[in-house]
Amino acid sequence: MKITDRGHGAAYSLIEGFYQTGIQKMNKRNYVGAALDFRIVDIVYETADFSMPSSDDFEAKIKDAALNFEECSKLIPKEVDYTLSKTTFTYGMQCEKRLFLYKNHPQERTPPDVITQKKFDAGHDFEKSFKDRFKHAVDVKKQLGKNFKQYPRYTFDVLKGSNFEYPYFAENKVIFEAGFCYDDVLVLVDVLERDNNENYKIYEVKNYSEIKEVTWWDLSIQYYVLSHILPCIEEFNVVLRREDGDFNVINVLAELRERLPDIEEKVGSFKQILKRSDIPDISMGAYCMNPYKCDFMEFCKKSQTNGQGNFSRKRYSIGSLFRKLLTFR
């Protein structure tokens, strides 16, 4: 049987009614979720012609379906563990020591100054104005706040139509801040759009007028994760600011495909760095301000002045570090 939106609705009503009879003892959400899972909804829909559920056979089918759903859910646990995110990946690209300190010594960070904070705020306003173009989107951040570990499972439930709050996702084809995790990397997508054929379009919003190298880092790590999860990515767009204030939407999918092998290598190398017990031996340089002012400058300055730890033993030349950065395409 062809699965249709109407099919989902019918299955939903049926299971809801079935639950109300009190026959089921299992968790309500499991049943509804099981019924709405694409892989089993036809089993449920098949039974929709039955009179109000009283059949043991029907109950057995639903129980099986619920178990399948649980099995499927195990692939994406309620909370994922992750080592890297978009932010920490870009920190690593700027300076491996920044990545290490951020993950292992966050108390040493200097909070952003007023100017930096204003830049962040302007970026958020620009992103919001782009998102306002989409009506009826599911906003994962609004639902989960900072519970980032729960984003992938929540996103999965929305996409499958088995999310209790959004059982009819077919009518809401856009997700803000959809979360995906692969290879211990978690990424959140500004805007994810799905069409009726399960093709996906991604929009990453940047308050810049051109694509900077740091933007490529950000886009590439997202594509690395998404390319292993979403079946068909039709477009991967970066949304920039035009001079007249309008949006400049550029599809960069081809370029991201070319960069993929480098990203895999970087992810592996950053994960190794985070396993170290000692702070990476890297001296301060021009990269401390590029692409962003590092929030560990005070810490590193103090350490170098005091000649503490490993900072004074070995010096990397700025040239060699920049060459390292430039080898990333």
Ligand code: SF4
């Ligand atoms: S201040 Fe410079 S050397 Fe220290 S962590 Fe930041 S970027 Fe690396």
